[in-house]
Structure formats: structure tokens, C-alpha cells
Amino acid sequence: MNDVIIERHRTGEDLTAALRRDVREGLSAPQKWLPATWFYDARGSDLFEQITALPEYYPTRAEREVLLREAPAIAAATGARTLVELGAGSSEKTRALLDALRSAGTLTGFVPQDVSASALTEAAEAIAADYPDLVVHGVVGDFTVNLGELPGTPPRVVAFLGGTIGNFPPAERATFLRSVREVLKPGEWLLLGTDLVKDPATLVAAYDDARGVTAEFNRNVLTVLNSRLGADADPADFEHVAAWDAEHEWIEMRLRARRDLVVHVPGAGLDVEFREGEHLRTEVSAKFRPDGVRAELADAGFTREHWWTDEANRFGVSLARAV
Secondary structure, eight states: OOOOEEEESOOHHHHHHHHHHHHHHHTTSSSOBOOGGGGOSHHHHHHHHHHHTSTTOOHHHHHHHHHHHHHHHHHHHHOOSEEEEETOTTOTTTHHHHHHHHHHTOOOEEEEEESOHHHHHHHHHHHHHHOTTSEEEEEESOTTTOGGGOOOOSSEEEEEOTTGGGGSOHHHHHHHHHHHHHHSOTTOEEEEEEEBOOOHHHHHHHTSOTTOHHHHHHHHHHHHHHHHHOOOOOGGGEEEEEEEETTTTEEEEEEEESSOEEEEEGGGTEEEEEOTTOEEEEEEEEOBOHHHHHHHHHHHTEEEEEEEEOTTSOEEEEEEEEO
16 A cells, blocks of 8 residues: 555644634624534534435435446546545545546546545545555645645546535635636646535425434534633534525524523633524535536636536536636
8 A cells, every 4th residue: 555645734723723713703793603614523524424324415325326427427538647535524425436537547646635634544544545556645724725735646636525515605605616726727627516406395304304413413513612712612502403595595504592691712712692592503505506506617717518417306516627
């Protein structure tokens, strides 16, 4: 097995500083919010892996269906020498792409990127063990900040899967897609997964499962505040809420205070008051329409060459070329 290279562009201290900034801004706002980034400590990553296997949570299965079916076409179209995966997590879905690109005879390297050093290292070592001919170069960093440091021999295909693009509000989404385009040479590729608009009952169930795993995942953001900033939030004081916003066509996950309370966050210098019933928004997850995805890619400097969905038309995967 080749040695695994792990390059660190974000330390634990960097993460704490970023969390402090977000807490000061989001928890001081009239309508409180926190970015979805802060779900993902080691426990949060494990909970999300559990979510992907739940019967209500269709996106992972739908996207995997597309990747398993279309990976050879992706390999043929891109001729990629390097596969870059943003927000890699466990990299399980990526194996279909690795297999197809390796079978096509072009792939020489895999670059997984993730904000969690432990999750990234574990995934990178597992890939290196199963694909000993690949150079595995992991990057610990934030894909909204550290894109310019991504290594890899062109032509590259950057995979941003799982519908994670929906966690960005529209303006931030446009900025992010442009930043991806800026690090790619003309003719390189973006493989983008997008969850599609569908009936609200199916959408809400995917974020409010019967077993309560998503509720535990949602409340984990409070555990992160406690561990990193010395907060005294009691997750039991907050109720999980998932709601469909038809105007914006996104799911919102929120935490609703069960009683009047104050959360002390000494690491951010804040005492945060919650009224009974007050909401803290922890995630938006936008859902997309095919023409809208194509337009957003075009605005960012990409031409969408291929569009695939699963058989039930629940989830879309775009292969877009940098122009």
C-alpha cells in the first residue's frame, strides 16, 4: 500500500475560532441560526452515517443508484487522472467512480477533502488499502476556504455529492460554485449531486425519521458548542423540528426551546436567552429543479454536459465542464 499523505490546512484551533465567530453572529441575530457545518464532530459524522441508512432518507440510495449506473460514462467523458472529493466523509459512494476511472486506465490519484481530520484519515487509509496503486492525498480543510490548496494532476474531476450544495443559501451557493470554477482549468470537471423538489411529505420524513436519529443529529450541534466553547446547553431542552419552506423550496431544520432558558457560552463571551417555543435554525437543505441547476452551473462558468437521475427521479447528478 502506498503511504497516505494527509495535508492539514485547518487545525482544531482554527475550527474553534470559526465556531466562535459563527456563534457570535448567529446566536446574536434576531432569528437565531448556526451553520450546518457544526453538526460534524466525530459523533455527528457517525450519526449522519446512520441517517444515510434510514428507510426515510432516500438521497444517499438514489445518488448511489446513479453513480453505480453511470460511473463508466463519467470515466469515459472525463478521462480524469485525479478524483477530488469535497466533504468526503467515509468516501463510500466514491468507490464506484474510483473503480470506473481505474478500469478506464486514467486514474492515478485520489484527493479526499474533509473538515474532520479523524474522519478523513480513516477514509483515506481505507481507500489506500483497497486501491494500492493510487496516490491518496487527503486534505484537512474547509471547502469554502481552502479550495485553492487542492492538489492533483489534471485533468481532475471534482465530486461534490450528497446534495450538500443545498446547504448553501443561493448567494453563497453562487459564490461557492464560482470558487470551484476558479481552481479548475478549462476542460476539467465538476460532478454535482442535487436533491430534487418533490412532495413535501417525502421531504420532511427524510429529515424527521421515526427512530429519531436525525433529531439526535440536530441536537448534536449543542454538544459541539459545549465541548468546543464550554457552553452549558442541555440538548434535552430543545425539540427537533423539520419543516418544508415552499417559497424557498428548501427544508429547514431547527431546534425549538421547550422552556424559557439561558445558554451560557463562555468561549464566545455570550449568554444566549431563549424564550419557550423560540427556534434556532441549524440547517437549510435546498431542493432543485433540473433547469435551475443548469442555470446556476452556467452562471458559475460551467457547461453541463450530462444530467442523470435515479429511476424514481428523486435525485439529480450533473457532470459539468469548466469553460
